[in-house]
Every structure is written in structure tokens, then in C-alpha cells.
Amino acid sequence: MMKRYLHTVLAAGCVSLLMLASCKKDETKLVADPANAKGGTLAASASTLVLTKATETTTAVTFTVTQPSFGYPAAPTNTLQLDVSGDNFAAPKEVVLAAKAGSVVYTGLDFNALALSLNMKTGVAAPMQVRVKSQISTAVAPVYSNVVTVTVTPYPLIxxxxxxxxxxxxxxxxxxxxxxxxxxxxxxxxxxxxxxxxxxxxxxxxxxxxxxxxxxxxxxxxxxxxxxxxxxxxxxxxxxxxxxxxxxxxxYQISIIGDGALGWDAGDDIDMTFNNGTQTWSGTATLKASGSIKFRLNHAWDTSYGGANGVASTTAGNIAIPADGKYLVTFSEATLTYTLTKQ
Known part of the structure; x- marks a missing residue:
């Protein structure tokens, strides 16, 4: 009788163990694999863009994007990065793309604005580099797509x-x-x-x-x-x-000062006139070849410009006067250039 009872207990225990074994389930964790993460791919519909006002409402370029891989299904934030060639994306313009967007389309007007925001010169063909940065969180390093180069000629948008x-x-x-x-x-x-x-x-x-x-x-x-x-x-x-x-x-007042004009002392400034259309300062002054001049802001030395050969700089020396006489003097802070035209 005892033997039979033990057999029954052992059988029940085995059943319990089998039930425990069958009920246990390993937990599956989805973990990013940064070492094997890969950026998506980027392609452009055109490699050369000559942008004009006449075509500003038409499609200029379409960028096609494939999603990156972080080792498991994720919803990354994809950001289009644009920079001038040679800057190596040190301070790119960034455009966050819509979630899971497979492409982004730019009209001539919009892409021209991007080119101008990168200080690309109007009327000059120059390479622009474009890539996609993908990131799932600040704790995981971003990955990048291939770099696409597009040669862009912007136009003035004033x-x-x-x-x-x-x-x-x-x-x-x-x-x-x-x-x-x-x-x-x-x-x-x-x-x-x-x-x-x-x-x-x-x-x-x-x-x-x-x-x-x-x-x-x-x-x-x-x-x-x-x-x-x-x-x-x-x-x-x-x-x-x-x-x-x-x-x-x-x-904001730019003036001419120096011993090539009235002198270097306070009160010797010759104020110039600003033209908002050309973004240049101009003024007439009687100048002397025995001296030199500079341009300065607000009658103070906090900001001043010297120069040579028509090129101005805050680090350059005084501007030489070629000959005695009355001159039309122009200066542009925007282009850092100046002219001395004898009258």
C-alpha cells in the first residue's frame, strides 16, 4: 500500500514539474545593436540645378530616402542635412522629415532659399552636399546615409x-x-x-x-x-x-577717419550716407596722400576697417590714399569692399 502511495506522489510531482516547465516562457527583449546599425540611403532626382525665378513654382529636386536599420524595428527621426561642399557638415542646415517619409520634394523657390541660407553665391554654380541623419534616441548614436552632391546655381531672391x-x-x-x-x-x-x-x-x-x-x-x-x-x-x-x-x-553710423582726411581725433569723423538699395555707404571727402584713413562704426574704435586694393577687413592696416584730391568714397560691410574714386 505504501509503495503504491509513493508511486502516486512521484507521478503527481512529475506532472507538476512538467506543468511548470510547459508554463515557463523566456522573455524576449528587443535591444538596439549600435555596432551593426546602418544608415539609410539617399538619392536625388537631379545632380545639377540651375534655379531661376521663372521656374520657382515647379519641382526642382526630389530626394528619395530608405529607412535605416538599428537591429530591430524602430521609428527613427530622419533629418535631411544640407551643407556647402568642404564644410563636412560642421554646421549644416537641417530639415526634419515626416515620420517614415520615403521622399521629400522641393520647388525651385524653396530649394533656392535653402541655398541662399547656406550663403551660396547667386549666379555661381557650386556643389552642395546632402545626407540623412537618423536617430532613435539621444542615448544611441545617430547613423548617416550616403552623401549626395548636387551642383546648385541659386538666383537672387530679394x-x-x-x-x-x-x-x-x-x-x-x-x-x-x-x-x-x-x-x-x-x-x-x-x-x-x-x-x-x-x-x-x-x-x-x-x-x-x-x-x-x-x-x-x-x-x-x-x-x-x-x-x-x-x-x-x-x-x-x-x-x-x-x-x-x-x-x-x-x-549705426559709418564714418571716415584718419590723417588722410581730417585727422584721428574725436570729432574728426566724416559721416557717410547709407543706401538701402545697394547696401553701401558713400561720401565725398578731400583726402591727402601723406596720410591714410579707416572706416569706423559709431565714432568709436570698437569696430573699424582698414584695407588695401579695395578689400576691407577689421584686421587690416590703414587705407593708403593714392594722391591728393577730392574723392567719392564707398564702403560695403556686406562684401567688405571699398572704392576711392577721384572726382
Whole structure:
């Protein structure tokens, strides 16, 4: 009887062990494999783009993307990186792609804006490098696609806003302008405010249909009724950012100074006039070959430019005068060039 009982107990134990064994399930973990992660692939529909205003609404280029591999199914963030050739993506322009997007399409206008944002010269063919950065988290290093090179010739995309105010009779049709060289919504210019009334507004055209007023704390709005006010009489640099609806203002005067003109002392500056259309400063001065000159900002030495052979620099020496006489002098901070034209 005891033997039979033991047999029954042993049998039951075996059944229990079998049940435990059959119920146990190994846990499967999905773990990224950074060592074997691979970037996706990138292809461009064109390798050479000559962009023009006439074709700005048509498709210029399509980039086709395949997804990267991190060793398990993942939803990476893919970012298109664009940079000029030779910069090695040190500070690329980045465009985050839609989730699982297989392609991205650019019109001529949009891709031209990207090229200009990389400071590519208009009318000049130059290589642009493009790749895709893919990342699943900040804890895992990103992977990159192959690099595609596209030769791009951008065109100028210039837009303007206007600054009517008391300084010129509140007439938008004749008001000076602020300029956006790339059409990116950021407008810069220098306005010479005169008189005792320094109020003004900024219009998007040479009329009063749409005008920016003062919304307070450096903000502007097309619904604000209050006028904007310059900080002081004289040349003032205005920077309007339509993307952020902000406006910054600061005094900005370039002058000629040196013993090739009136001298190096305070009060010897010869103020120049700014042209918002050409983005250049100009002025006439009687110059002496026995001396030299520099250009400086706001009658101070914090920012000054010397130069030689028409090329200006903040690190260059004084500018030599070729001969005594009256000169038309021009200077461009945008291109760091100057001219001395004898009259």
C-alpha cells in the first residue's frame, strides 16, 4: 500500500514539474545593436540645378530616402542635412522629415532659399552636399546615409518692406526700405531719422494696406495701432523679423577717419550716407596722400576697417590714399569692399 502511495506522489510531482516547465516562457527583449546599425540611403532626382525665378513654382529636386536599420524595428527621426561642399557638415542646415517619409520634394523657390541660407553665391554654380541623419534616441548614436552632391546655381531672391514716418512725411510711396537679400522674412536697413518726431511704421508694400505697429517689448504686429519710435536722431539700423514678429533698433553710423582726411581725433569723423538699395555707404571727402584713413562704426574704435586694393577687413592696416584730391568714397560691410574714386 505504501509503495503504491509513493508511486502516486512521484507521478503527481512529475506532472507538476512538467506543468511548470510547459508554463515557463523566456522573455524576449528587443535591444538596439549600435555596432551593426546602418544608415539609410539617399538619392536625388537631379545632380545639377540651375534655379531661376521663372521656374520657382515647379519641382526642382526630389530626394528619395530608405529607412535605416538599428537591429530591430524602430521609428527613427530622419533629418535631411544640407551643407556647402568642404564644410563636412560642421554646421549644416537641417530639415526634419515626416515620420517614415520615403521622399521629400522641393520647388525651385524653396530649394533656392535653402541655398541662399547656406550663403551660396547667386549666379555661381557650386556643389552642395546632402545626407540623412537618423536617430532613435539621444542615448544611441545617430547613423548617416550616403552623401549626395548636387551642383546648385541659386538666383537672387530679394524682397523689401518700407518705412514711412515723420522723417519723410508719412508717405509709403517715397519711404526708404528694409531689405531681405534671401527672402527669408528677416529685413535689415538703415534709416536716417531727422527732426523732433521720430515715429514711424513699417509697411509690406508702398501703401497703407498692411503696416506693422508697436506691440510692446520689442514686438510688432500688423494689428497694433501705436507707432514705432526710433531711439535717437540719426542713422538707425532696423532689423524686422517677420518670422518672430520682432524689431530691433540701434544707432549705426559709418564714418571716415584718419590723417588722410581730417585727422584721428574725436570729432574728426566724416559721416557717410547709407543706401538701402545697394547696401553701401558713400561720401565725398578731400583726402591727402601723406596720410591714410579707416572706416569706423559709431565714432568709436570698437569696430573699424582698414584695407588695401579695395578689400576691407577689421584686421587690416590703414587705407593708403593714392594722391591728393577730392574723392567719392564707398564702403560695403556686406562684401567688405571699398572704392576711392577721384572726382
Amino acid at each position: 524682397s523689401y518692406v518700407y518705412v514711412p514716418g515723420a522723417y519723410q512725411g508719412w508717405n509709403p510711396a517715397t519711404a526708404d526700405s528694409l531689405k531681405s537679400a534671401t527672402g527669408n522674412g528677416v529685413y535689415t536697413g538703415i534709416i536716417n531719422f531727422v527732426g523732433t518726431d521720430l515715429t514711424y511704421k513699417i509697411t509690406t508694400a508702398k501703401n497703407w494696406n498692411t503696416a506693422y505697429g508697436d506691440a510692446g517689448s520689442g514686438a510688432v504686429s500688423t494689428t497694433a495701432s501705436s507707432n514705432l519710435t526710433a531711439p535717437a536722431v540719426g542713422n538707425t539700423q532696423l532689423v524686422l523679423d517677420e518670422n518672430k514678429n520682432t524689431l530691433t533698433m540701434k544707432a
